[in-house]
Amino acid sequence: MSLLGLYLPGGSMLHRAPAATKLIGLVALALVTQLIPWWARCVLLVLVCGLYPLARIDLRFALRQLRPLWWMLAAIGVAQLVFGSWQLAVSVVVTIGLLVLAAGLVTLTTTTTDLSDVVVAALGPFRRFGVNPERVGLLIALSIRAVPVVLGLAEQIRDAQRARGKTLSPRAFAVPLLVRALRHAQRMGDALVARGVDD
Known part of the structure; x- marks a missing residue:
């Protein structure tokens, strides 16, 4: 079974960090990856992998999140190699893996309730426009x-x-x-x- 979307209780610094901070960081990471070269994305991937031990989560356990995506990543990588370049292939595959692992880290260290509470609080001002x-x-x-x-x-x-x-x-x-x-x-x-x- 996939580990995406599962919360693992813990007392690490990442577990204690506010859900809003983690969500903002995830969005910022997604934006930054579009502005940096392929090698910098590889560096970010290593850094995100390093956050798992910091959260006291086994990295092998974390990498299982990518298991259902291997075939898709392989297909995308081959397509980019054929129609683009090896740099583009690395960029696309690494970016997908990076964002999946980062999102997995957020959901593994944050309860679904906390995540939804952040969304509710952020959308509060839009209630006057009919948003629920x-x-x-x-x-x-x-x-x-x-x-x-x-x-x-x-x-x-x-x-x-x-x-x-x-x-x-x-x-x-x-x-x-x-x-x-x-x-x-x-x-x-x-x-x-x-x-x-x-x-």
């Missing part, structure tokens, strides 16, 4: 929790196809994943309606 901050916060919380579910479904489909000895074609992978994801979304929607949260 609580509903947006709920959407964010559900989205974070859906990430490990969808990635877990992807792993199940790949494992089932390998067990049957079938080659993994994009269509044979995408169709069952879409069907299972829609079924999960339907069950989630039914549960919310049953609890009085309408659309």
